[in-house]
Amino acid sequence: DAGITQSPRHKVTETGTPVTLRCHQTENHRYMYWYRQDPGHGLRLIHYSYGVKDTDKGEVSDGYSVSRSKTEDFLLTLESATSSQTSVYFCAISSLGPYEKLFFGSGTQLSVL
Amino acid sequence: QQQVKQSPQSLIVQKGGISIINCAYENTAFDYFPWYQQFPGKGPALLIAIRPDVSEKKEGRFTISFNKSAKQFSLHIMDSQPGDSATYFCAASTQGGSEKLVFGKGMKLTVNP
Numbered sequence: 001d002a003g004i005t006q007s008p009r010h011k012v013t014e015t016g017t018p019v020t021l022r023c024h025q026t027e028n029h030r031y032m033y034w035y036r037q038d039p040g041h042g043l044r045l046i047h048y049s050y051g052v053k054d055t056d057k058g059e060v061s062d063g064y065s066v067s068r069s070k071t072e073d074f075l076l077t078l079e080s081a082t083s084s085q086t087s088v089y090f091c092a093i094s095s096l097g098p099y100e101k102l103f104f105g106s107g108t109q110l111s112v113l
Numbered sequence: 114q115q116q117v118k119q120s121p122q123s124l125i126v127q128k129g130g131i132s133i134i135n136c137a138y139e140n141t142a143f144d145y146f147p148w149y150q151q152f153p154g155k156g157p158a159l160l161i162a163i164r165p166d167v168s169e170k171k172e173g174r175f176t177i178s179f180n181k182s183a184k185q186f187s188l189h190i191m192d193s194q195p196g197d198s199a200t201y202f203c204a205a206s207t208q209g210g211s212e213k214l215v216f217g218k219g220m221k222l223t224v225n226p
Contacts, residue, residue, distance in 0.1 A: 098210025
């Protein structure tokens with residue numbers, strides 16, 4: 001998957017606990033993104049990054065924060081997990097320009113009980 | 114409001130047939146229209162993309178048709194094969210990222226042998 005590793009691949013957690021998902025790339029791409037995929041909603045952007053320490057919110061950013069301290073790592077944190085955050089989370093990277101030719105990771109299935 | 118509307122939600126075709134997926138968009142600022150293909154358990158992968166300066170783009174059995182005045186674009190899969198069975202997402206954004214990439218809700222294609 002174009003040098004993108006998401007971890008963990010699966011996680012079950014309880015409501016109210018913090019959760020951090022990691023995206024690691026070996027492509028040295030500038031742009032990184034976090035999307036969530038839910039039935040009937042397609043893919044929705046949570047946060048994105050234009051470079052190290054340069055991040056911004058997407059359309060469904062409430063309850064999520066991100067950090068990018070190195071080019072290769074983009075972390076997504078659910079500050080206090082809720083059942084509505086049960087979803088499949090995808091990390092993506094691109095180099096040509098923002099939102100052009102995205103390469104997606106294999107996803108993290110998160111269940112919040 | 115949904116910025117990119119995709120139809121149908123699902124489609125079943127016979128091997129060798131033509132699969133057609135339609136998308137309509139609202140924002141006239143959009144100038145980049147990609148299609149992504151997703152197999153079960155995998156992340157989406159870019160299939161083909163078009164910009165409004167052309168009305169059609171073909172790559173192998175896959176063709177995008179674009180109608181700027183109607184604000185519609187479609188994906189045609191010629192000689193559909195069982196290996197094409199996947200979920201297809203249309204999307205739209207602007208070059209430079211002034212408008213973030215937004216996805217349709219997806220269409221599940223099943224090609225019967």
